[in-house]
Amino acid sequence: MAARTRLARLPALRHWVALPLVFAVLIVAAGLTMRSVPAFTDADFSVDAALSHGHMPPLTVIALSINVVFSPAAGVVMIAGICLFLLLVRRSPVNAVATGLVAAGSWVSSELFKLVVARNRPVSTAVFDSLTPEPGTDSFPSGHTALAVALVIALFLLARGTRWQWPVLVLGAAVAVTVALSRVYLGVHYPTDVAASFLTSLTGASFITGLWNKYGLAVLARLPFLARLGPVPAPRPTAY
Numbered sequence: 001m002a003a004r005t006r007l008a009r010l011p012a013l014r015h016w017v018a019l020p021l022v023f024a025v026l027i028v029a030a031g032l033t034m035r036s037v038p039a040f041t042d043a044d045f046s047v048d049a050a051l052s053h054g055h056m057p058p059l060t061v062i063a064l065s066i067n068v069v070f071s072p073a074a075g076v077v078m079i080a081g082i083c084l085f086l087l088l089v090r091r092s093p094v095n096a097v098a099t100g101l102v103a104a105g106s107w108v109s110s111e112l113f114k115l116v117v118a119r120n121r122p123v124s125t126a127v128f129d130s131l132t133p134e135p136g137t138d139s140f141p142s143g144h145t146a147l148a149v150a151l152v153i154a155l156f157l158l159a160r161g162t163r164w165q166w167p168v169l170v171l172g173a174a175v176a177v178t179v180a181l182s183r184v185y186l187g188v189h190y191p192t193d194v195a196a197s198f199l200t201s202l203t204g205a206s207f208i209t210g211l212w213n214k215y216g217l218a219v220l221a222r223l224p225f226l227a228r229l230g231p232v233p234a235p236r237p238t239a240y
Contacts (some may be wrong), residue, residue: 004091007098008233009213010157016210023203024113026198031117031140033194044190050124051185062183067132070179072145075202078151079103086158091230095158097220102208103154109204110146110197114138122187132186142189148172148179154206 013019034040068074079100086096119140152172159168180194217235226232 004230005094005163005233006092007095007157009236010098010102010209010240012209012213013206016207016213019204020207023199023206027113027203028116030192031113031119031196034140034190035117035119040192041190044192045122047182047191048187052187054071059185063185064132066179066182067144067186067209070147072143072147075107075147079107082154087229093221093226093232094217094228097226098159098212098216098222099154101212101216102157102205105149106150106153106201106204107143109207110141112199113141114143114199119165119193120191122190132188138190140193141200142180142183142194142198143197143225144183145176145180145189145194146201147212148176149198150205151202152176153201157209224238 034044082103083096083100086092086099106219117140118137120137121139152169152175155172156165156169161164176198180197183189183194184191212236217233220226220232221235
C-alpha cells in the first residue's frame, strides 16, 4: 500500500504561497526587461542566427520530431497516459492525481507568464534557414521546454526514494535540455526563453506541491469512487 500512496505528501516549501509569488514576480520582471531592451533581444537573436547557418539534416530531423512530441496536444496525451497507467494499472489514485496535478500545473503555469510578458518570437525571415516559422507574442517562456521540465519534476517525485530516482532525474534533465536546445536550433525561441522555462515550471511546481499537501487528500476523500481503484489515505492535519 505504501508504494501506491507514495505521493500522499510531497516535498514542499514552507512558504509555498509567498515564495512562488516572489519568484513569479522576478521572472515576469526579467521577461519584460528582455522584451523591452533591444540590446538583450539582439544578443539573444545572435545565437538563433548563428545556429541557422549550421543546420544539419540529422539535427533538423531530431529538432522537428521534438517539436511534435512535446507539442501541446502531445503533452496532454502524455500526462493523461501517465495518470491512467497509475490509476488503472498500478491501482494508485493518489499517485495518479498528484502526478497529473504537478505535471499539468507546472506546465500550464508557463502559459500565464506568456500572457503577461507577451514577448514576440524571433523573426523567422531574419534567420538564414527558417525551419518552422511560428509567429506570435508567446515566446517567453518556451511551452515545449516547460512541458519537458514539468514531466521531469512529476516523474522524479514519483520515483523519489526508490532506486529509479537518480536515473529518472539524470535522463529527464538530459531530455529537458535537449528540448530547450532544439527550440533555439529551430529559431522559434530565444535562449533566455528556454532558460526561463526551467524557472517557470519549478515555480509552478513549488506552488502546486504545497497546494496538494494542504488540500489534496481532503479533496480525494470526497470522491469515494476513487477508493474502489486503490487506497486513499485519510487527510491529515498540516502545519500550513
